[in-house]
Each structure stands twice: as C-alpha cells, then as structure tokens.
Amino acid sequence: MSMLSIIRFILGFGYKLDRSLRKVLLKPYRTLRWIPCLLYPLLEKILKKTVSLPVIIQFDEQSFQTMDTVMGITRQYWRCRIKHRYPAVGCCSADLNVEAIEKLVTDCPQVKKIFFDREVRALLDVASPAILAHRVHRQGLTGKGVTIAVIDTGIYPHPDLINPENRLVAFKDFVNQRTEPYDDHGHGTHCAGDAVSNGYSSNGTYTGPAPEAQVVGVKVLNGMGSGNLSTVMAGVQWCIDHKEQYGIDIISMSLGSTATQPAKDDPLVQIVEKAWRAGIVVCAAAGNEGPEEGTIASPGISPLIITVGAMDDKGTVTREDDEVAPFSSRGPTVDQKGKPDLLAPGVNIISWRAPGSFLDKASKSGWVGEYYMTMSGTSMATPICAGVAALILEQHPGLSPDEVKRRMLETAQDWDLPPQVQGKGYVDAEQAISI
Structure with a gap:
C-alpha cells in the first residue's frame, strides 16, 4: 500500500502540480511493477530521496519576499538546490527530490504551483x-x-x-x-x-x-x-x-x-x-x-x-x-x-x-x-x-x-x-x- 503514497499525493494536491510534472513523478514507479510487494516501502523511500527533478516553483504574489524562509525546507533534503530567481513573476527554479516536492506542496501555503522545467x-x-x-x-x-x-x-x-x-x-x-x-x-x-x-x-x-x-x-x-x-x-x-x-x-x-x-x-x-x-x-x-x-x-x-x-x-x-x-x-x-x-x-x-x-x-x-x-x-x-x-x-x-x-x-x-x-x-x- 505504501506504493500508493505518490498517487495519493497527486490526487490530493494535483492542482498544485502541472501536468508534465505529474507524469514525471509517476514515471519511476512504472519500473517497479515486477518487484515483490514486500520491497515496496524500501524502494519507494530510496526513489523519493534519489530522484531529483528540475522544477519551477511559483509563489503567491504576496509571499515571494518570504521565499528564503520557505526554501529553507529544501536545504533539509539531499540533492536539492535553488538555481535561478525570477522576481518579475514571483518564481524560482530548483532541483528537488520527490520528498522535498511533497513537503513544499503539503506544508507551504505560500507555494502556488510547481512546474516541470520543460525543454525549450x-x-x-x-x-x-x-x-x-x-x-x-x-x-x-x-x-x-x-x-x-x-x-x-x-x-x-x-x-x-x-x-x-x-x-x-x-x-x-x-x-x-x-x-x-x-x-x-x-x-x-x-x-x-x-x-x-x-x-x-x-x-x-x-x-x-x-x-x-x-x-x-x-x-x-x-x-x-x-x-x-x-x-x-x-x-x-x-x-x-x-x-x-x-x-x-x-x-x-x-x-x-x-x-x-x-x-x-x-x-x-x-x-x-x-x-x-x-x-x-x-x-x-x-x-x-x-x-x-x-x-x-x-x-x-x-x-x-x-x-x-x-x-x-x-x-x-x-x-x-x-x-x-x-x-x-x-x-x-x-x-x-x-x-x-x-x-x-x-x-x-x-x-x-x-x-x-x-x-x-x-x-x-x-x-x-x-x-x-x-x-x-x-x-x-x-x-x-x-x-x-x-x-x-x-x-x-x-x-x-x-x-x-x-x-x-x-x-x-x-x-x-x-x-x-x-x-x-x-x-x-x-x-x-x-x-
């Protein structure tokens, strides 16, 4: 049942994730379909810590000035870093693992939406x-x-x-x-x-x-x-x-x-x-x-x-x-x-x-x-x-x-x-x- 946690997260907070990011979040889990269920908790824990994704984080307009405080959360997680800041639109770009994405979305009301950093x-x-x-x-x-x-x-x-x-x-x-x-x-x-x-x-x-x-x-x-x-x-x-x-x-x-x-x-x-x-x-x-x-x-x-x-x-x-x-x-x-x-x-x-x-x-x-x-x-x-x-x-x-x-x-x-x-x-x- 632990393998359903990312699905539950997406169902509950999908409105804060763009479509491309939702697809990318689910992709690693498809490779585990033939893994014994007993290993699911351990493998999911590893995936959440090791899969790092490039993202754009958008804040509520009035909350962008508190970004440093909010971004302190990301420093608690492995392979996470801030790359660019865009004060014109109240956004920043970052590399975040899945754990950090879940934490930001669920615990930080200042985060308006997170986008996958797509190719241009x-x-x-x-x-x-x-x-x-x-x-x-x-x-x-x-x-x-x-x-x-x-x-x-x-x-x-x-x-x-x-x-x-x-x-x-x-x-x-x-x-x-x-x-x-x-x-x-x-x-x-x-x-x-x-x-x-x-x-x-x-x-x-x-x-x-x-x-x-x-x-x-x-x-x-x-x-x-x-x-x-x-x-x-x-x-x-x-x-x-x-x-x-x-x-x-x-x-x-x-x-x-x-x-x-x-x-x-x-x-x-x-x-x-x-x-x-x-x-x-x-x-x-x-x-x-x-x-x-x-x-x-x-x-x-x-x-x-x-x-x-x-x-x-x-x-x-x-x-x-x-x-x-x-x-x-x-x-x-x-x-x-x-x-x-x-x-x-x-x-x-x-x-x-x-x-x-x-x-x-x-x-x-x-x-x-x-x-x-x-x-x-x-x-x-x-x-x-x-x-x-x-x-x-x-x-x-x-x-x-x-x-x-x-x-x-x-x-x-x-x-x-x-x-x-x-x-x-x-x-x-x-x-x-x-x-």
Missing part, C-alpha cells in the same frame, strides 16, 4: 525588400539608437556586426557562463543577422531591416539548440533587470516549447508579459508545427506579445507570388485565442554564419559565400519582425509595446487567409512607419 528549443525547420524595409531605409531609418536583445544560442561577433563599429553592446551566457561572445550552435547568430545585418561583408546585399540597431546577446540554449524553461526565464529576467543599463527596447525569441496549458498558467508566458509591461517589445516565433491547427508554441501563445508566423517570399522582391510557409504553426492557441499576429519572410533566409558552430558544420550545403548561410523557419521571421519594430521605435521614440504592436497589426497586408493562418497579415514596414 530553437525553432528551426531578399527578406528586407519583401517587407518593404528598403523603402524605409531610403527615408533614413535604420534602427539607429534602438537595441534588440536576441535570446537564443548566443551570438558570434560577425563582421557585419562589428564593422564599421561594434554594435554588440552586451553578452550574457546562462549556459557556460563565458564572458566573451560566441555561438556554438549558430542559430542565434543567424537570427541576429536577420534583424540587424548591415551587409558589410556583401557590399550591402544581405541587409536586415534594422542595419544600424544595436544588439544584446543572451545565450540560453546550448550547442545543440536546446535548453530548459528555467534558463530561458533567467534570460528574460536579466533583460528586464538590465533594460535601462543597455537600453533594451525589443526582445526577439526564436525559440519555444509545446504549449500544454493556458497562457495564464504558463510561467514563460508570465515572464515575457512582465517584460512587455516593463516597456520591452517582445517578438516570439509561432512555431514550425504547421500546417496543423492548434500548434502555436509557448511563449507565442501569450495574447500580449507579437507572435510571428512565416511567409515564403519565393526569393523575389515582389509580393504577388508569396505564400504562407507550410511549416508555419497555425492557431488557435491552447486556450482558443487567435494567433499568430503577423507573418514575415521565413524561407531560405540568407544571414550570418557562425564559423565552427554545430549548424555551420551540419549545413555546409547552405553556405552562401564565406560569411552567410540560408535557413528557414519561424525563427527567421521573428527577428525580421523585431527589426521592423526597431524602425518604428526609431521614428517614434517612446511608443509603448502596445502602440508598436497596434501599428504593425493595423498596417499588415491582408493575404485573404483565415486568421489562424495569417493573423492580421503580412508585415509592411513602410506602412507601419508612416501610419
């Missing part, structure tokens, strides 16, 4: 002229004075970023704690170039929508392009904390995970919405699970932030032959809200290479000359949209994130498709600036 991954599967950014450049707008934080796999100091002057104003590494900028995967470098490339190494050919914008690199994904919810949240919290120091105006997030719960209950959604309310425009990828409906990834399910799907511009400047990329995730969200918000080019986008990175070695067929490579995905569409936001903020300093989003939505070109496919339509930089 980079969303992989001619752009500037296609969104009419070249017409904006002719007006003298280039994103100058605006700073975009790229939360991703890191940033390689590409020649187009450091010449004629270095526009990488800060770099923070939550994976390996290195201080010098690097990108061992290559995804973040390509995404940064999608937004801010000045074409220095291509005589201006491969230019992003905001070629004079500054960049902050925040590495939260490893050399294989994956990471954890806790690390991504730490990256967003860092941007909130350092908004004034580095002038962070925009966050571009070409990453995500499968959305399994409503936006209001998703800690990653909660923290990106805090960034939004702190005055930072947040652009997130819709995901690459299309053409099936209901495939919008987290944090793109947030109703506040700008969620970006991908268009295939067919490699042409004109828009007439453009169509929605089949891989671009469709709405509605897990809680039946309309998404994506916008579409931007995301197929065969030419941008920066990170020499020696995982993608650079694995995708040699995609190299374009010495300094560039092609990639596809809503990952590419998202920083292009962030670049358009930078142009808007250069032309209209002081606009709130809500006002930037409104401009982009109201001026998007309707592609005569269902809202769950196109949102408001195809982003139009020229109209978004001039409205």
Whole structure:
C-alpha cells in the first residue's frame, strides 16, 4: 500500500502540480511493477530521496519576499538546490527530490504551483525588400539608437556586426557562463543577422531591416539548440533587470516549447508579459508545427506579445507570388485565442554564419559565400519582425509595446487567409512607419 503514497499525493494536491510534472513523478514507479510487494516501502523511500527533478516553483504574489524562509525546507533534503530567481513573476527554479516536492506542496501555503522545467528549443525547420524595409531605409531609418536583445544560442561577433563599429553592446551566457561572445550552435547568430545585418561583408546585399540597431546577446540554449524553461526565464529576467543599463527596447525569441496549458498558467508566458509591461517589445516565433491547427508554441501563445508566423517570399522582391510557409504553426492557441499576429519572410533566409558552430558544420550545403548561410523557419521571421519594430521605435521614440504592436497589426497586408493562418497579415514596414 505504501506504493500508493505518490498517487495519493497527486490526487490530493494535483492542482498544485502541472501536468508534465505529474507524469514525471509517476514515471519511476512504472519500473517497479515486477518487484515483490514486500520491497515496496524500501524502494519507494530510496526513489523519493534519489530522484531529483528540475522544477519551477511559483509563489503567491504576496509571499515571494518570504521565499528564503520557505526554501529553507529544501536545504533539509539531499540533492536539492535553488538555481535561478525570477522576481518579475514571483518564481524560482530548483532541483528537488520527490520528498522535498511533497513537503513544499503539503506544508507551504505560500507555494502556488510547481512546474516541470520543460525543454525549450530553437525553432528551426531578399527578406528586407519583401517587407518593404528598403523603402524605409531610403527615408533614413535604420534602427539607429534602438537595441534588440536576441535570446537564443548566443551570438558570434560577425563582421557585419562589428564593422564599421561594434554594435554588440552586451553578452550574457546562462549556459557556460563565458564572458566573451560566441555561438556554438549558430542559430542565434543567424537570427541576429536577420534583424540587424548591415551587409558589410556583401557590399550591402544581405541587409536586415534594422542595419544600424544595436544588439544584446543572451545565450540560453546550448550547442545543440536546446535548453530548459528555467534558463530561458533567467534570460528574460536579466533583460528586464538590465533594460535601462543597455537600453533594451525589443526582445526577439526564436525559440519555444509545446504549449500544454493556458497562457495564464504558463510561467514563460508570465515572464515575457512582465517584460512587455516593463516597456520591452517582445517578438516570439509561432512555431514550425504547421500546417496543423492548434500548434502555436509557448511563449507565442501569450495574447500580449507579437507572435510571428512565416511567409515564403519565393526569393523575389515582389509580393504577388508569396505564400504562407507550410511549416508555419497555425492557431488557435491552447486556450482558443487567435494567433499568430503577423507573418514575415521565413524561407531560405540568407544571414550570418557562425564559423565552427554545430549548424555551420551540419549545413555546409547552405553556405552562401564565406560569411552567410540560408535557413528557414519561424525563427527567421521573428527577428525580421523585431527589426521592423526597431524602425518604428526609431521614428517614434517612446511608443509603448502596445502602440508598436497596434501599428504593425493595423498596417499588415491582408493575404485573404483565415486568421489562424495569417493573423492580421503580412508585415509592411513602410506602412507601419508612416501610419
């Protein structure tokens, strides 16, 4: 009967555990089905002490300040530690064994909910002229004075970023704690170039929508392009904390995970919405699970932030032959809200290479000359949209994130498709600036 204790715990306190955590808690017990019943008490005791799980702990808003007192409980248990704190949303991340999880949930009313620290991954599967950014450049707008934080796999100091002057104003590494900028995967470098490339190494050919914008690199994904919810949240919290120091105006997030719960209950959604309310425009990828409906990834399910799907511009400047990329995730969200918000080019986008990175070695067929490579995905569409936001903020300093989003939505070109496919339509930089 002792083997039923974890089941009794989940039945009694399941409302304080997210679905993923409930499944993970039960998983070790399935391996014991052939063990003699007499050994159950001993084996369960061992399991509870030795199985350590990465989690996100959410506190009642008024109780976050007492977190140190509450977390004292975890220090009583083996293999338990606090990793990150997220004051913006009253959460922390930790490694806890099953005993500690039970103790916190049953004895600490300050604990509102505990989430499994799920995997988050980079969303992989001619752009500037296609969104009419070249017409904006002719007006003298280039994103100058605006700073975009790229939360991703890191940033390689590409020649187009450091010449004629270095526009990488800060770099923070939550994976390996290195201080010098690097990108061992290559995804973040390509995404940064999608937004801010000045074409220095291509005589201006491969230019992003905001070629004079500054960049902050925040590495939260490893050399294989994956990471954890806790690390991504730490990256967003860092941007909130350092908004004034580095002038962070925009966050571009070409990453995500499968959305399994409503936006209001998703800690990653909660923290990106805090960034939004702190005055930072947040652009997130819709995901690459299309053409099936209901495939919008987290944090793109947030109703506040700008969620970006991908268009295939067919490699042409004109828009007439453009169509929605089949891989671009469709709405509605897990809680039946309309998404994506916008579409931007995301197929065969030419941008920066990170020499020696995982993608650079694995995708040699995609190299374009010495300094560039092609990639596809809503990952590419998202920083292009962030670049358009930078142009808007250069032309209209002081606009709130809500006002930037409104401009982009109201001026998007309707592609005569269902809202769950196109949102408001195809982003139009020229109209978004001039409205």
